[in-house]
Structures are given as C-alpha cells and as structure tokens.
Amino acid sequence: MSNHSEVIAADLEQEDYMTVDAQALIELATALVPKLAERAKQTELDGKVSEESVKEIAAAGLFRVLQPKRWGGAELDPRVFYRIQMILAQGCMSTAWIYGVISVHNWQLPLFPEQAQQDVWQKDDSTLIASTYMPVGKAVPVEGGYMFSGRWGFSSGCEHCEWIFLGALLPKEDGSEGLEHTTFLLPKSDFTIDKNWDVHGLRGTGSHDIVVDNVFVPAHRTQRTNNHSDAGCPGRELNNGWLYKIPFTQVFQRAVSTACIGALDGAINEFKQRASMHVGKHGSKTAEDPNAQFAVTAAMMTSDQLKLVMLRNYQRIVDCVKSNQVMDVEERLLQRAQAASVPKLCGEHVDDLLKACAASGLYRSNPIERIFRDIHQARGHIANNGDAYMRAHGSVMLGLPNLDPFI
Numbered sequence: 001m002s003n004h005s006e007v008i009a010a011d012l013e014q015e016d017y018m019t020v021d022a023q024a025l026i027e028l029a030t031a032l033v034p035k036l037a038e039r040a041k042q043t044e045l046d047g048k049v050s051e052e053s054v055k056e057i058a059a060a061g062l063f064r065v066l067q068p069k070r071w072g073g074a075e076l077d078p079r080v081f082y083r084i085q086m087i088l089a090q091g092c093m094s095t096a097w098i099y100g101v102i103s104v105h106n107w108q109l110p111l112f113p114e115q116a117q118q119d120v121w122q123k124d125d126s127t128l129i130a131s132t133y134m135p136v137g138k139a140v141p142v143e144g145g146y147m148f149s150g151r152w153g154f155s156s157g158c159e160h161c162e163w164i165f166l167g168a169l170l171p172k173e174d175g176s177e178g179l180e181h182t183t184f185l186l187p188k189s190d191f192t193i194d195k196n197w198d199v200h201g202l203r204g205t206g207s208h209d210i211v212v213d214n215v216f217v218p219a220h221r222t223q224r225t226n227n228h229s230d231a232g233c234p235g236r237e238l239n240n241g242w243l244y245k246i247p248f249t250q251v252f253q254r255a256v257s258t259a260c261i262g263a264l265d266g267a268i269n270e271f272k273q274r275a276s277m278h279v280g281k282h283g284s285k286t287a288e289d290p291n292a293q294f295a296v297t298a299a300m301m302t303s304d305q306l307k308l309v310m311l312r313n314y315q316r317i318v319d320c321v322k323s324n325q326v327m328d329v330e331e332r333l334l335q336r337a338q339a340a341s342v343p344k345l346c347g348e349h350v351d352d353l354l355k356a357c358a359a360s361g362l363y364r365s366n367p368i369e370r371i372f373r374d375i376h377q378a379r380g381h382i383a384n385n386g387d388a389y390m391r392a393h394g395s396v397m398l399g400l401p402n403l404d405p406f407i
Contacts, residue, residue, distance in 0.1 A: 015079075015311075017076070017077035017079050017080060018080070019076070021074055021076065022077070022080040025060070025061060025062060025065060025074065025076070025084060026080070026083060026084065026087065028060040028061070028062065029060065029062055029084045029087040029088055030087055032053075032056055032057065032088065032091065033087060033088065033090050033091040035053070035056065035091070036053060036088060036092040036095050037090075037092060037266075037367070039052075039092065039095075040091065040092040040094070040095075040204075040367065041370070043092055043094050043095065043204035044094065044203045044204050044370060046204070047197060047198075047203050047204065047206055048159060048204060048206040049092075049094060049095045049098055049160070049204050049205070049206070053092075054160050057088075058126060058128075061074065062084055062088075062099065062103070063099070063102060063103050063106060063126070063128060064106065064126075065080055065103060066078065066081055066103060066104065066106050066107035066243065066251075067110075067125075068110050068238075068239045070238065070239070071110075071117070071125045072125040072126070073106060075241060075243055076243075077243075077318065078107075078243070078246070078251055078254070078314060078317075079311060079314050079318075081100075081104075081255075082254055082258045082310065082314075085099055085100045085103075085255070085258050085259055085262065086258055086259070086261050086262030086265065086307075087262060088259075089258075089259040089260070089261070089262025089265070089266060090263070090265050090266040090269065091266065092204065093202065093259050093263040093266070093375070093378075094202050094203065094204025094205045094374065095204065096262055096263070097156060097157075097202055097205050097256075097374075097378070098156050098157030098160070098205050100255040100259055101131060101157065101256065102128050102129065102130065102156075102157050102161065104251060104255040105128075105130075105165060107243070107244070107251055108165065108183070108248065109121075109129060109185070109235070110236075110239035110244050111233040111234075111235045111236065111239075111244060112185065112221065112222075112223050112234070112235050113220040113234045113235060114234075114235065114237070114238060115220045116185055116221045116235075117235060119185075119187075119221065120162075120163050127162050127163065128157075128160055128162065129162075129163045129164060129165060129185075130155050130157055130158040130160075130163070130165070130210075131155065131165035131166070131183075132152040132153060132154050132155040132164075132165075132166060132167065132210055133165065133166075133167040133181070133183065133225070134152055134153065134154070134167050135167040135168055135169045135181050135182075136150050136167065137149070137166050137167060137168030137184060137212070138150055138168070139168045139170060139182075139184070139217075142216070144216075144218055145216055145217050145219045145220075145221070145222075146184070146216070146219070146222070147214055147215070147216060147217075148166075148184060148214070148215055148217045149212055149213055149214045150166070150168070150211075151194075151209055151211050151212075152166055152167070152209065152210045153207075153209050153210075154207045154209075154381075155193070155207055155208055155209070155210045156202075156205040156206070156207040157205060157206060157207075158206065158210065159193065159206050159208075161188070162187065162188050163187055163188065164185070164186050164188070164191060164210060165184070165185055166183070166186060166191075166210065167182070167183060167184070167225075168181075168182050169181060169182065170182045170222075170224075173224060173227070180224055180226065180227070180405075181224070181225040181226055181405075181406075182222055182223065182224055182225060183222065183223050183225045184221065184222050185217070185221040185222070185223075186217060186221070190212060190215040191210050191211060191212045191215075192210075192212075193209070193210060193211075194208055194209040194210070194211055195208045196209050199377060201370075201372075201374045201375070201376055201377030201378070202378060225248055226247075226248060226249075226405065226406060228245075228247045228248070242321050242322050246317060246321050248406075249336065249406045249407060250332075250335070252383070253339045253383050254310065254314075254339050256378070256381050256383050256384060257339050257340060257342040257343055257378070257384050258310065258342065259378065260342050260343045260346040260347075260378050261306050261307060261310075261342060261346060263346065263350075263374055263375055264299060264302070264303050264346040264350055264371075264375070265303055266367070266371055267299070267353050267368045267371045267372075268296060268303065270366075270367045270368050271292075271295075271296055271299075271356070271368060272296060274286065274357065274361070275287040275289075275292050275296070275356075278357075278360070280358060280360075286356065286357070286358070289356065291356050292356040294352075295349070295352040295355070295356040296353070296356075298349060298352065299349035299350070299352065302345055302346070302348075302349050303346075303349075306342055306345065306346070310338075310342075313338065313339075316331070316335075317335075329396065329402050329407060330393070333389070333392055333393040333396055333402065333404065333407055334393050336389050336392075336393075336404075336407060337386060337389040337390045337392070337393045339383075340383060340384050340385060340386040340388075340390075341389075341390065342384070342386075343375055343376075343378045343379040343381075343384045343386070344379060344384075344386045344387075346375050347375045347376050350368065350372045350375050351372065354366075354369060389404075392404050392407075
C-alpha cells in the first residue's frame with residue numbers, strides 16, 4: 001500500500017524551484033517524520049514540542065529555508081517551506097505548526113533595518129524568533145524609540161525562542177489619519193511567558209501569553225508590517241533578492257494553514273493502515289465499509305486539490321514579485337480566502353475519517369483523534385477564518401469596496 005503523500009508529490013519534483021538544495025531539505029524533513037510521530041503523544045502531554053525535536057529540525061537546516069544566504073540561510077522559494085511544513089505535519093501537527101510560525105520570522109527579520117538583524121543574528125545566526133502579532137501593545141514615543149507594554153496571547157513555540165515579534169498600532173508614518181500595524185522586536189530579557197496554554201488541540205505548540213512591562217524598544221527594532229515599499233522594508237538594501245519583496249500576508253497566511261494539509265495526509269495514512277486491519281464487533285473489516293471507502297478517497301481528493309491550488313497560487317505570487325507586478329485586489333482576496341479555508345476543508349474530512357473509525361476509533365490511542373482536535377484548533381486562528389475571507393472577496397465581487405487592510 002503506497003504512502004499518500006508520496007503519490008501526491010511524485011510529479012512535483014520537476015518544478016524549477018525544487019533545486020538540489022530544496023530536494024535535500026525535503027529529504028531531511030521526510031526522515032524526521034517517524035521520530036515526530038513517535039513523540040506526538042508525549043508532545044501533547046508535555047504541552048511543548050521537545051527540545052530534541054527542535055534541535056533535529058535546526059540541525060537539518062529546516063528553520064533556515066527562508067533566511068537570507070548572507071545570514072547562513074537557504075533563501076529558497078516559499079513553496080519549499082510549505083512543502084516541508086506539510087511533511088512534518090504528517091508526523092506531528094503541533095511540531096509543524098511551530099515550525100511554520102517560527103521559520104516565517106526568518107523571512108520577516110530581513111525586512112527590518114540592518115542593526116536589528118545584527119542584534120539577533122550577529123553572535124548566532126541560528127537564533128529563533130517567536131511572535132504574536134495581535135495589535136494590543138501600548139507604545140509611547142520617547143527619544144530613540146518607544147516605551148512598550150502589553151499582554152499578548154497565542155505565542156506558539158515561544159519557549160524555544162530568544163527573541164519575539166509583538167504587534168501594536170502606531171500613527172501612520174505619512175501623517176495621514178488612522179493607525180497602522182507595526183511589528184516590535186524584543187529580546188527574551190524584555191518579556192515574560194505566562195504559561196496558560198490549556199486547550200483541546202495543538203496542545204504541543206505551547207502557545208502561551210507574553211507579558212511586557214514598560215521596556216524600551218529602539219526605533220530600529222520596529223517595522224510597519226503592511227508597508228511593502230522599499231522605504232518600509234529597509235532591510236532590502238542588503239537582502240535584495242525577490243524573496244524579500246513578497247507582501248507579508250502572502251507569506252504568513254499559508255504558514256498557519258498549510259500544516260492542516262499535512263496533518264490530513266497523516267490521518268489518511270493512519271486510516272488506511274487501520275482500515276486494512278481492524279475488524280469490528282460484527283465481524284467485518286473497516287475496509288469493507290462503504291462509508292470508509294468514500295471517506296478515504298474524498299479526503300485524498302481534497303488534499304490533492306488543496307496542494308495544487310496552493311502551488312498554483314504561489315506560482316502567481318512568485319511571477320508577480322519577480323516582474324514587479326502587483327496582483328489585483330480581487331485575486332489577492334481570492335487567494336487569501338482559499339488559504340484561510342484550508343483548515344475548514346481539512347476539518348470536514350478528518351471528521352469523516354474519525355467517524356468511519358467507528359466507536360473503537362475514539363480512543364485517544366488512535367492518532368486520528370489527536371489530528372481531529374489539532375485541525376479544529378487551527379480553525380480558530382484569525383488568519384484561518386475562511387468564512388470571513390470568503391465574504392470579504394464576495395463583497396468586492398459584488399461591487400463593494402475592499403475593507404481588508406492586510407490584503
């Protein structure tokens with residue numbers, strides 16, 4: 001019986017972004033999957049991805065896939081990053097989740113002024129950054145920067161990181177009316193972690209609260225998150241590859257949805273093994289149940305379709321940024337709605353797979369039960385509210401103005 005993900009990926013190795021370096025990283029990620037699967041239950045019990053897993057991901061160079069070469073990174077196409085995340089999620093979605101949200105910071109820091117990059121990476125270019133972007137920080141301007149305070153929720157993987165990105169709203173730099181989202185960069189000495197992550201799914205992400213009490217943040221450690229101009233991204237002076245010209249949302253939005261596709265693949269593979277062996281109390285195999293047959297194929301079809309849409313959409317993003325084009329707002333809204341709908345669609349199919357396991361499949365020893373909870377937890381992320389982003393696209397299609405400032 002073939003592995004589902006291998007079948008899907010077979011024809012993708014010919015894509016031009018799959019360089020020798022990219023294929024090597026894909027192979028290293030694939031080799032980690034059995035270890036992550038073996039640790040997945042303990043990861044959930046600990047409420048934290050193990051130090052061992054983080055060290056192995058770092059040693060394989062996977063956190064560096066979007067980091068500039070000048071800082072020791074691979075500087076590869078984001079499609080390599082998303083494929084690695086899907087592979088890791090086959091073993092453990094919590095691990096793949098923190099991999100996604102931490103790795104994407106190695107893409108964002110290069111947009112900051114050079115001094116900020118040196119603050120983080122000059123002594124150790126493998127230093128990791130956590131985040132929580134909700135704009136709740138209070139920033140008071142002072143000479144050279146800001147006095148900064150606040151409490152933020154949902155900082156995934158923060159216990160593994162030495163620095164953090166935190167969100168706040170500041171007056172617009174051009175002096176026009178209104179506020180704009182700003183990312184602040186702080187070292188570990190300037191924040192505390194309030195360990196309050198007690199949830200039903202993605203428990204291993206350790207997405208605790210972050211507390212900051214009136215610390216000074218120099219101006220060079222701030223960046224206007226949605227200012228995609230060269231002036232708004234001064235780090236491009238030295239990090240001048242096309243990778244760092246992609247708008248923030250087009251990189252970040254898939255970092256919190258793509259793990260669901262890999263987790264669904266993991267559930268499919270677990271279900272195939274279980275259905276071929278499990279005999280119910282009435283004497284028939286799960287594999288002989290028409291509902292099981294329908295559920296596994298429907299899940300495989302959806303996984304296939306979601307991957308193809310993601311890769312096609314990202315080809316458009318890459319083509320546009322390489323040719324200095326800006327996609328129409330309608331296309332950006334559609335792409336965002338498609339990315340945000342991934343967890344909802346994966347959730348519907350993992351529901352059906354778990355249902356087809358019947359009563360004995362509900363025991364917590366069944367990995368599909370954990371994947372069910374993880375994918376449904378992922379749906380709660382604000383960037384994964386597919387219904388809202390579908391309405392945002394629909395309203396523009398019906399002639400109303402776009403109201404999404406992040407698009």
